[in-house]
Amino acid sequence: xxxxxxxxxxxxxxxxxxxLPILSGCRSTAPQPDSDFAQHEQQEAAISNSLMMTLLLVxxxxxxxxxxxxxLMAAAFIGMLKPESRRSAYLWLFVSATMFASxxxxxxxxxxxxxxxxxxxxxxSLSLEARNVHKTLASNARRLLAGxxxxxxxxxLYSPDFSNGAFFxxxxxxxxxxxxxxxxxxxxxxxxxxxxxxxxxLLQLGSDAPANISLxxxxxxxxxxxxxxxxxxxxxxxxxxxxxLPLRRIVWARDLLLMLFVVTTYAVAPVLGFAYLLLAMxxxxxxxxxxxxxxxxxxxxxxxxxxxxxxxxxLQSIGSPS
Amino acid sequence: MxxxxxDRLRAWLPAAVLAAVACVHLYRVNAEGLxxxxxxxxxxxxxxxxxxxxxxxxxxxKSTHVGEATFSIDPPQHTKELRRAAEELRSVPTKERLHxxxxxxxxxxxxxxxxxxxxxxxxxxxxxxxxxAVGGPGTDSSPEPLPYESLAVELRQIRFHxxxxxxxxxxxxxxxxxxxxx
Numbered sequence: 295x296x297x298x299x300x301x302x303x304x305x306x307x308x309x310x311x312x313x314l315p316i317l318s319g320c321r322s323t324a325p326q327p328d329s330d331f332a333q334h335e336q337q338e339a340a341i342s343n344s345l346m347m348t349l350l351l352v353x354x355x356x357x358x359x360x361x362x363x364x365x366l367m368a369a370a371f372i373g374m375l376k377p378e379s380r381r382s383a384y385l386w387l388f389v390s391a392t393m394f395a396s397x398x399x400x401x402x403x404x405x406x407x408x409x410x411x412x413x414x415x416x417x418x419s420l421s422l423e424a425r426n427v428h429k430t431l432a433s434n435a436r437r438l439l440a441g442x443x444x445x446x447x448x449x450x451l452y453s454p455d456f457s458n459g460a461f462f463x464x465x466x467x468x469x470x471x472x473x474x475x476x477x478x479x480x481x482x483x484x485x486x487x488x489x490x491x492x493x494x495x496l497l498q499l500g501s502d503a504p505a506n507i508s509l510x511x512x513x514x515x516x517x518x519x520x521x522x523x524x525x526x527x528x529x530x531x532x533x534x535x536x537x538x539l540p541l542r543r544i545v546w547a548r549d550l551l552l553m554l555f556v557v558t559t560y561a562v563a564p565v566l567g568f569a570y571l572l573l574a575m576x577x578x579x580x581x582x583x584x585x586x587x588x589x590x591x592x593x594x595x596x597x598x599x600x601x602x603x604x605x606x607x608x609l610q611s612i613g614s615p616s
Numbered sequence: 617m618x619x620x621x622x623d624r625l626r627a628w629l630p631a632a633v634l635a636a637v638a639c640v641h642l643y644r645v646n647a648e649g650l651x652x653x654x655x656x657x658x659x660x661x662x663x664x665x666x667x668x669x670x671x672x673x674x675x676x677x678k679s680t681h682v683g684e685a686t687f688s689i690d691p692p693q694h695t696k697e698l699r700r701a702a703e704e705l706r707s708v709p710t711k712e713r714l715h716x717x718x719x720x721x722x723x724x725x726x727x728x729x730x731x732x733x734x735x736x737x738x739x740x741x742x743x744x745x746x747x748x749a750v751g752g753p754g755t756d757s758s759p760e761p762l763p764y765e766s767l768a769v770e771l772r773q774i775r776f777h778x779x780x781x782x783x784x785x786x787x788x789x790x791x792x793x794x795x796x797x798x
Binding site: 403413426497 | 657659
């Protein structure tokens with residue numbers, strides 16, 4: 295089998311779940327004469343859902359450098375248009391290698407989800423030629439999710455300005471991305487936040503700046519930052535533990551915790567590329583045995599998409615202190 | 617078929633790569649001052665010690681009849697090499713990177729600009745004179761050469777203190793050298 299033939303699916307023997315695997319994965323559960331066949335079909339749908347989500351992610355979050363973006367967009371479109379190509383290990387190896395090269399060259403700029411996406415594409419490439427594709431891909435997803443959350447938890451415990459609540463307090467006072475939450479739940483006025491950002495700009499003048507500048511804050515911001523700190527450590531540690539431990543009877547807890555993390559965290563921290571990637575991997579790790587879980591992942595995927603709407607002004611008008 | 621023998625290896629290799637990169641990241645954070653946000657160690661949203669809170673300034677000094685005049689300017693953005701060196705220095709503040717950056721900025725000519733594109737001034741107001749590297753963005757007006765005597769590069773870290781809420785800035789690295797005569 296040549297690489298090109300495999301890439302364009304001419305000689306691929308993989309089953310084709312159709313153009314819209316997300317919907318095919320959500321079809322009603324008609325009784326099957328053969329339960330093994332039904333399970334196999336659901337596993338195929340789970341794989342296709344996850345691959346489609348990942349291709350969408352590759353096309354949407356490709357780095358802006360033309361020499362990385364162009365090949366990644368081309369590969370993603372080929373994969374989305376031709377279901378057989380979507381199941382080609384070589385297509386995914388190409389996507390993964392391009393991402394690794396880009397992350398290596400721009401290592402001091404690349405966001406962490408770009409690294410995770412490269413690992414995930416490598417995992418897909420390796421798994422698609424395994425004897426048991428579904429099991430290998432699900433294991434990869436589980437291990438990558440466990441590792442990511444374990445490291446995220448480690449850094450939050452290791453960093454003194456996170457564990458003492460300073461990170462969230464600073465973020466609520468200064469970061470424009472958190473302005474709506476600061477106003478809505480922290481009762482800090484927009485003017486106070488603008489004044490804090492002006493203070494930060496002053497310090498960015500270098501040695502000419504004053505040695506110390508006070509920021510405007512509220513008691514609610516202080517309490518809110520303590521709560522957000524505790525919640526973040528608890529939820530990230532829980533997701534990590536859930537994906538690390540062999541939860542036989544309560545395996546659903548993994549999906550519940552991951553979805554809870556995504557729904558709550560990305561409502562506040564709008565890094566939607568990371569959210570989509572976690573959901574694509576979560577959907578794969580959940581496997582094809584539970585159709586409701588797959589539907590739940592797709593529903594959360596859609597819900598998270600609505601986070602990009604400009605909710606900030608609405609929340610600020612509700613929570614703005616008089 | 618990709619030359620990897622067993623399903624077990626295929627199911628562990630990506631996680632092993634993740635762990636290896638994370639170990640390198642941990643080392644670089646502790647040994648080289650890399651910001652936990654970058655480098656593939658998943659330390660995002662864990663600290664305000666991010667690249668955006670590391671302030672890089674180029675400082676020119678010259679003697680005048682009333683004492684020493686100091687001009688602190690933003691990092692020059694003329695070339696890709698300058699931009700990349702500045703970003704690398706802010707991400708991983710090592711002495712080697714500082715020296716390399718100093719070498720690049722010391723080769724530039726600097727001038728005092730009366731009108732600069734990048735300045736926002738109220739209509740009718742007299743624009744504030746600004747020192748910029750010659751040929752950089754926003755330098756379309758005629759400059760007055762600035763015969764500075766010494767050049768410094770400063771990298772500062774902005775820190776947040778919770779009780780009471782305040783910001784401060786402290787020096788991470790700096791280097792200074794007299795002007796190289798041509």
